[in-house]
Amino acid sequence: MKKISWIITIAALLVGAIGVYHYLVFGEQAAGYSSAVPWGLGVATYMLASGLSAGVYLITSLVYICSVKELEPFRRVGLVAALSALLAALVAIGLDLGHLGRAWRVFISPNPHSPMAWMVWLYTIYLLLLILQLYFDSRGDSSPAPDAGTTEIPGDKRPGRYLAIIGVLVALAFSGGLGALLGVVQARPYWSNPLLPVMFLVAALASGSALLTFIVGVVNPGQHAEETGRAINLLARIVVGLLVFYLLFELVEMLLGSYYLSPSHALPYQLILTGPNWWIFWIVHLVVGALIPVLLLVRSNITAKTAGWAGFLITLGFLGVRYNIVVPGLLAPPFPALPAAYSEPGLVYTYVPTQSEWLVVLFVLALGAFIFKLGIEYLPFNRRPDRVVTPPARHVKTGADLSR
């Protein structure tokens, strides 16, 4: 199984690399975005990966800070997942830039007024924090000291804990900040929504906890069945709760949106619900990414594996969610007469992702998986199964069949 997953990951990486090659040889022509619709699948993938990183991190760190024992055994795996997703996000957005080689300018001549500049700084701090946390963890600094009293929280008063507190603040800032990046754009009424940062935060938490469910339930790097069961039991509730909360936001947005009359306000909603890509909302997001997994997760006798795959479906569904935030917002032309005013390649007010763009998405996702697999395989802390903390009995009562 392990071997097969490696083969699949490397094969996906190689196939996806063809898309990267197209980008390098043909430049931005290989992509479907244009002067008219300047962001597309690449940005949506970046937003998915960034949200996944923040979500996984927030869930694992919050439970660490609040000492929720069920997820404690999976905290390090969560850190590796957060790092992998972050690196995947950075590669996704890096490939999307016209001049990646100049990105360092954000550090030397940043525009403090630009949310994008803030995002870059926050990612940098976050990346450093993740690396530090993994470093301390691999040294065992945040594990319980041998002489710790029974009531002491594992990792308490250790560097890892303080780093986690800062990390949580940073992850909250950049996952919401991504919503602000779109929310400040007054020119796009579909984005210009003060609630967008909150929606992005909830989306990050929902998708991140779903990814963690997949990791715990399916990838499961050598944990005991009992631990997995407890973690899945908790995660399933967190995921369903957050997803329903997100859907509530979306419902309100759609209901209000259906009242808008001006084309730039109304068109994005019409496109999402009944446009040529209606299936992204109805099938990918609602059926595959919400209905099926929620039905699976609320069953009382779910296995950890099934729960994990339900988490995978939710994660996938969020690619549709991100796409439907980025692209429809740009599809409404600034003036109804502008699309017909001048039309030529690179200036068409529609967007269809190209094959190269899809391949790049595959590459980015496979890269995330690849880094994750490398991390859990080779980072030193995973070679010490004796460090597993057995949670106190008072915390959990699963009541579910959690055999793997």
Next chain:
Amino acid sequence: MVGKERREAREPVTRREFLAKTATGMVLGAVSLGVLNRNPAYAAGTMAAPVVGPDSRATAVKEWPVKSDWENKIRRLEQDLERALGKPVEQRKWGMVIDLRRCVGCRACTVACKAENHLPPGVVYRPVMEEERGTYPEVQRQFLPRPCMHCEKPPCVAVCPVKATYKRPDGIVAIDYNRCIGCRYCLAACPYGARSFDSGRFYTQDTPLLEPYESEPALEYGKQWPRQKGRSPIGNARKCTFCLHRLQTGQLPACVTTCLGGATCFGDLNDPRSMVREWLAREGLMRLKEELGTEPQVYYLT
């Protein structure tokens, strides 16, 4: 509005004369100007601007009248320009007024801009929008050229993460091509769709020969920008510069000099004697998407 203007028939001889007079060959499109202008440029007692030579037929032509014709307007704008250039840069405030009643929808400005700035496929600085209203015979067609508005409060500048796009002291919103990372955030943030992304396309890329003129350097911002893979402006955001490179040499923006209907007025909004200020005082002045608070420096007369 535009549709109500009457076109007058011309005698071929007169047209040829006019051609000779304007003999600069500056803009072929300008030939038909007289056909479409309400106050024909070749009216009695006129003279073309540049004199070709002592033997030129143009020298035999009389002076332009003081008022009311296209060429006269261009000269006046050039004088305004000269006066503005005599001032320190921070005391100038470039702006444009477009008289929609005079725009005939010929798109000479769009094409002149494409040629002036060597714009590739997918990049256009000044498209002309068109709208048809009513049904025949009660029908009217309206045109609206849309350059960059050079907003007083430009959202594109606010979002640029690396300060590659900035507002100059003279009001022009410029892009430092060598700083731009090509993130296209500014394209998303411009409410007027005035920004384009140069994705490295060439018009002749699918033909046996990539025409060399397509790679020749554009002169934007007073520098040479050859279009080569991996180098700016390929991979950058691009936009109308009010032809800053032409202004710096005392020339009007290409769209102004080629505007057949004489619909585009350009100059220093700080200069009370300028023609652009005169037009600003006219009735029916408006700006696009005023409600957004961007304060465009391109005005329209309706």
